[in-house]
Amino acid sequence: MNISQAADQSGVSAKAIRYYESIALIQPARRSGNGYRDFGADDVHMLRFIARARGLGFSVAEVADLLALYRDKSRASAQVRGLAANAIGRIEDKIAELRSISTALSELVARCHGDDRPDCPILDDLAGTA
Amino acid sequence: MNISQAADQSGVSAKAIRYYESIALIQPARRSGNGYRDFGADDVHMLRFIARARGLGFSVAEVADLLALYRDKSRASAQVRGLAANAIGRIEDKIAELRSISTALSELVARCHGDDRPDCPILDDLAGTA
DNA sequence: TATAAGGTCTCCCCTTACTGGAAGGTCAAG
DNA sequence: CTTGACCTTCCAGTAAGGGGAGACCTTATA
Numbered sequence: 106m107n108i109s110q111a112a113d114q115s116g117v118s119a120k121a122i123r124y125y126e127s128i129a130l131i132q133p134a135r136r137s138g139n140g141y142r143d144f145g146a147d148d149v150h151m152l153r154f155i156a157r158a159r160g161l162g163f164s165v166a167e168v169a170d171l172l173a174l175y176r177d178k179s180r181a182s183a184q185v186r187g188l189a190a191n192a193i194g195r196i197e198d199k200i201a202e203l204r205s206i207s208t209a210l211s212e213l214v215a216r217c218h219g220d221d222r223p224d225c226p227i228l229d230d231l232a233g234t235a
Numbered sequence: 236m237n238i239s240q241a242a243d244q245s246g247v248s249a250k251a252i253r254y255y256e257s258i259a260l261i262q263p264a265r266r267s268g269n270g271y272r273d274f275g276a277d278d279v280h281m282l283r284f285i286a287r288a289r290g291l292g293f294s295v296a297e298v299a300d301l302l303a304l305y306r307d308k309s310r311a312s313a314q315v316r317g318l319a320a321n322a323i324g325r326i327e328d329k330i331a332e333l334r335s336i337s338t339a340l341s342e343l344v345a346r347c348h349g350d351d352r353p354d355c356p357i358l359d360d361l362a363g364t365a
Numbered sequence: 366t367a368t369a370a371g372g373t374c375t376c377c378c379c380t381t382a383c384t385g386g387a388a389g390g391t392c393a394a395g
Numbered sequence: 396c397t398t399g400a401c402c403t404t405c406c407a408g409t410a411a412g413g414g415g416a417g418a419c420c421t422t423a424t425a
Binding site for chain 2: 150153154157158160161162171174175178179180181182183185186187189190192193196197199200203204206207209210211213214217218219220221222223224225227228230231232233
């Protein structure tokens with residue numbers, strides 16, 4: 106099948122598929138006589154794997170590791186679990202950071218009357234006036 | 236003062252200061268006779284404003300808006316509050332997304348025994364085997 | 366005075382994970 | 396034959412700077 110069919114079936118855009126090929130995350134696709142990339146069910150399966158992993162917050166580099174582990178039938182599940190745990194840690198750190206920012210910002214918003222008057226505690230705080 | 240002093244006092248790196256100048260977020264700095272940028276207390280104050288706003292999750296484009304509002308002494312506080320509310324909304328959306336990802340990943344990790352055996356529900360799930 | 370160390374300048378490449386677009390070849394339909 | 400929808404490659408750009416090269420400038424020290 107052509108790239109747009111593979112894109113539709115996998116949920117990975119055609120652009121992204123070419124990108125993944127360019128960075129060697131996936132093997133170069135077979136080519137038809139006309140030079141078009143030709144994908145099979147296995148390719149779509151692999152792309153779906155990638156799409157799910159990316160959706161779960163794994164970086165492309167981590168996806169490469171996951172794919173290697175996936176192909177290596179003798180891998181230890183601990184390795185995969187380690188990758189996942191790292192991803193969770195990164196995500197939780199980011200959440201904590203955003204949570205803290207959101208709280209600080211919410212406090213400022215609560216103190217700002219938000220009407221036509223120019224007085225604004227948000228700007229005052231940013232300016233260090235407070 | 237030179238750029239590194241301004242950087243130290245404002246918490247904005249020298250690189251970032253030059254970058255902010257290049258994108259016209261701040262006015263081009265005065266130059267000393269030797270061509271070095273020359274910063275004053277006002278400049279440091281402005282940089283600190285920027286650093287705080289960036290730290291609160293405002294994008295550089297939003298910081299530009301905030302600076303304009305800061306300079307406009309007749310602005311309505313509602314405008315500033317609106318910017319902040321948008322920022323909060325964006326941050327909360329991102330938190331919700333990360334939260335969902337983290338939960339899904341944690342469930343997978345919990346189901347993976349994580350030892351020397353090759354069997355791994357994480358990979359199975361990514362592969363769509365489950 | 367020579368020189369070494371360190372600060373500054375501009376400029377360009379690198380990052381993440383792609384997306385968009387231009388220029389040009391291919392294919393099926395009318 | 397032409398139109399439109401594909402496909403190809405390559406270049407540019409995104410956010411927000413970081414890293415480093417090569418060239419000046421300044422200051423301290425021997």
